Amino acid sequence: MLVNSEIQPFTATAFKGGEFVEVSDADLKGKWSVVFFYPADFTFVCPTELGDLADNYAEFQRLGVEIFSVSTDTHFTHKAWHETSDTIGKVQYAMIGDPTGEITRNFGVMREGQGLADRGTFLIDPDGVVQFMEVTAEGIGRNAVELLRKVKAAQYVREHPGEVCPAKWEEGDDTLAPSLDLVGKI
Template identity: 70%
Template sequence: MSLINTEVKPFKATAFQNGDFVEVTDQTLRGQWSVVVFYPADFTFVCPTELEDLADNYEAFKALGVEIYGVSTDTHFAHKAWHDTSDAIGKVNYPLVGDPTATLARNFDVLIEEEGIALRGTFVINPEGQIKLCEIHDNGIGRDATELLRKVKAAKYVAEHPGEVCPAKWKEGAETLTPSLDLVGKI
């Protein structure tokens, strides 16, 4: 079953953010747009490149009212140690959520049970706590924060403009489509 349009399941976790340990729950994700990015593990290879890319684009997400949450099955203590020792992760100002019990990874259906790590899963969640975008792929394939930012803008646009949809490669300010009988076969 798809997770699209389902509500985020209840959870409570601890994250490392800006030198502190902070609590993050399903309720934390409500009231604003959120991006939850699962990655396999701290102190690895592709993961720091992705998290650094998100850090480099964090202000653009924040300007849209979007919070980012990086999640792995490591503890919040491991996240702090990684933050303190990696130049790439040292740039991260968004919460790095510890999920050592794999509750979140199971809730979002990204856990590789036999390895105890998560697949690369990306979830965009609306202010009501509903999942509006879900991408899961193999752990050898890194993500692109600017493409994710484009998708977040499209999700927000569609939510704010009922009856309109964003075509392929849509960028902010570009034309959208209004599905109707008159449009069938014209594209």
């Protein structure tokens, strides 16, 4: 289980902003980050997910969250996909190439024998600690708006020690302050 664990060291090349850039675990520390694994470029569900994140990227940025998508494709493949797909052409966040599978294995989402990543989503706090993770089956796409809700909840809990966000919590809703007095009364 990776929740409440610090991310493992890594270095990789990503495609971002029309350039190849080096990315490491250090780039995920000091701010909130979403690491978003997907099986492969030039596929079917994957571009809809990356496009959904691209459409909501400004809101993630407003919350101080950086996004890093990762597949076991190379950074060269990410560049080609970005240049040939209108959907992927909207992506402004880093698209990390992980052809060795090191990062994918570090996060426990490698499909061994296939060389592909599962659909894994990880929210990492400014200390480099995983606060949320979700892994879905091949055919189940993710939702950036729901991820934003979870990011807001994690940020709220970090900023308000002693409070927790109940089911369906939305920004501005009431929270709970766990105590002996609440046991059996919810």
